[in-house]
Amino acid sequence: MEHHLLCPGQIFKGPILSVADHSTHQASGGSEIPMITEKDVNERLRNGGYIADESIATAVFLALNMGKPILIEGPPGVGKTGLAKVLSVVLDYPLIRLQCYEGIDEGKALYDWEYGKQLLYTQMLRSQLDSYLSCTTDLRGAVERLSAEESLFFSENFLVQRPILRSFMSDKPSLLLIDEIDRSGDEFEALLLECLSDFQVSIPELGVIQARNRPLVILTSNGTRMISDALRRRCLYLYIGYPELEREIAIVRVRHPDLCQNLTLKMVEFLRSVRELNMRKPPSISETLDWAHVLSILKVRDLTPQVVAHTLGSIAKHQADLPLVKDLADRMLA
Ligand SMILES: Nc1ncnc2c1ncn2[C@@H]1O[C@H](COP(=O)(O)OP(=O)(O)O)[C@@H](O)[C@H]1O
Ligand SMILES: [Mg+2]
Incomplete structure (x- = not known):
């Protein structure tokens, strides 16, 4: 069975049926809204420069259809924040970003008085x-x-509307990115529970304010501390790890099409082996892309131990990791 989701501006108003072969949907106001399929989520992300796998595309599709937030966990640099940014562009949802930090509170996340x-x-x-x-x-x-x-x-x-309230009050559906929630504390998580399950904010002086338009909510965590079960329950869960070989190659190709195919394959294979070393900070997709950029600027045509030695700083970010990568290059690329 093929699933459909409504186009931007029409989601979350109610449950959406899976329809096999209708290309339009009758909106409540009577206008016809084109619909896109689950496969199209992948397609749209790719057009926006983001290479997703099946689990990412499915999570996004479900979040749009169910009106549920997505909690994305995974190591730094694997594309959690990037997914939210690209989604906001391809869905044409304004991006409203809340960067979490230790001590973040209601006054910074929900609302304040002027x-x-x-x-x-x-x-x-x-x-x-x-x-x-x-x-x-x-x-x-x-x-x-x-x-x-x-x-x-x-x-x-x-x-004063802070990001969460601003996204609730937006004239059209927006994308609310609550980034790096693991940096905040338990109290802040508790604050989010009401917002994310009922899409409402209680302001003692004004009463309960219901969302005018429900945002698509993406929460990210780098896993530096455990997120509570209560918050997890309110979200769809997506784990993004280091990508499969083919996906990583596709990511490099989409960002650095100028790099020759052999070199792309060789650098990605090398990085996969680097990730198996016992490093303080294994290279992520961000390092892959940085390195590809460096190799492209230096007009490198082949990967040799010398090239790795000269560009080590793009792959390893701790002094203790540098010799590990260099040794591997000597063994693997000589
Ligand atoms: N699947 C992907 N397709 C294209 N670019 C990606 C992908 N995953 C990560 N990136 C890029 O890698 C970099 C790091 O990703 P980011 O989203 O900041 O990581 P995280 O939020 O997980 O720490 C960004 O430039 C992002 O655009
Ligand atoms: Mg991030």
């Missing part, structure tokens, strides 16, 4: 406030009268 603007308004309205409060005789009375008008100062006028 204290400066509140202060400015109170200063500008000083004379009105004076006359408004003139009927009160003591401090308690003044405070009570003022607090009755508190909602004026805690209204949407003074609300």
